[in-house]
Amino acid sequence: xxxxxxxxxxxxxxxxxxxxxxxxxxxxxxxxxxxxxxxxxxxxxxxxxxxxxxxxxxxxxxxxxxxxxxxxxxxxxxxxxxxxxxxxxxxxxxxxxxxxxxxxxxxxxxxxxxxxxxxxxxxxxxxxxxxxxx
Numbered sequence: 713x714x715x716x717x718x719x720x721x722x723x724x725x726x727x728x729x730x731x732x733x734x735x736x737x738x739x740x741x742x743x744x745x746x747x748x749x750x751x752x753x754x755x756x757x758x759x760x761x762x763x764x765x766x767x768x769x770x771x772x773x774x775x776x777x778x779x780x781x782x783x784x785x786x787x788x789x790x791x792x793x794x795x796x797x798x799x800x801x802x803x804x805x806x807x808x809x810x811x812x813x814x815x816x817x818x819x820x821x822x823x824x825x826x827x828x829x830x831x832x833x834x835x836x837x838x839x840x841x842x843x844x845x846x
């Protein structure tokens with residue numbers, strides 16, 4: 713593997729094997745300055761989880777002191793391209809403010825249509841087990 717982002721992508725691809733997988737880039741706003749080549753992997757529902765996981769690729773490059781190396785994952789009940797942008801926003805925020813497990817952050821709007829949830833909680837990916845959180 714040539715770099716950390718390639719390793720993260722390969723890990724996601726192995727973990728979500730047998731799911732339809734697609735990767736997306738997002739280079740609008742401050743994310744490109746924080747992490748060149750930031751990407752998001754989206755897996756369709758499949759044998760691992762019957763939801764749409766969206767996974768950042770590049771956040772672990774930041775490596776803040778006392779925050780550890782983090783990537784961000786969100787699961788949605790339906791496909792939502794808006795989550796690609798939201799992961800870019802959260803990762804950009806992390807670049808400036810060093811998020812860690814247990815932190816919450818406002819996202820300025822509901823994360824999905826018709827939802828009251830307008831904050832994100834940074835936690836371990838419990839629904840997917842420790843295999844993913846290496």
